Amino acid sequence: MKHAYAAALGIAAFFSLNCGSGDDGTPAANPAPAASSSSGGAAAAAATVTASGASFSPAEVRIKAGETVRWTFTGGSHNVVSGTSCAPDGKFTSGATKSSGTFDKTFDAAGTYEYYCDPHCGMGMKGKVIVE
Numbered sequence: 001m002k003h004a005y006a007a008a009l010g011i012a013a014f015f016s017l018n019c020g021s022g023d024d025g026t027p028a029a030n031p032a033p034a035a036s037s038s039s040g041g042a043a044a045a046a047a048t049v050t051a052s053g054a055s056f057s058p059a060e061v062r063i064k065a066g067e068t069v070r071w072t073f074t075g076g077s078h079n080v081v082s083g084t085s086c087a088p089d090g091k092f093t094s095g096a097t098k099s100s101g102t103f104d105k106t107f108d109a110a111g112t113y114e115y116y117c118d119p120h121c122g123m124g125m126k127g128k129v130i131v132e
């Protein structure tokens, strides 16, 4: 039993790695006109994180207070929810899952902000923003 469980975990890890690096089946997103109502904030991201497969990459970013993190959704169905142990703490969220587009969040206060992807948290899709 122990061995079977370990093997299953190994297979899951293998697939999620594969999914993250070799996903060519994503339909190209239509370059719909972006509804950017905020001017100036778009290019100001100090760190970028890609949500793809079943992971955030990089899983940990470090910024300074007042800077912005931009998450880019690439394929699959992901979101960003603040909290630890797959439970929301209500600090921020990107809302409903997406397969494309971006989510920007500016962090004004120093601290460590943990977050996760709601559908994939059980697979370990978690990340951390360290604000100095």
Ligand SMILES: [Cu+2]
Pocket (backbone or CB within 6 Å): 051, 053, 054, 055, 076, 077, 078, 079, 117, 118, 119, 120, 121, 125
């Ligand atoms: Cu996800």
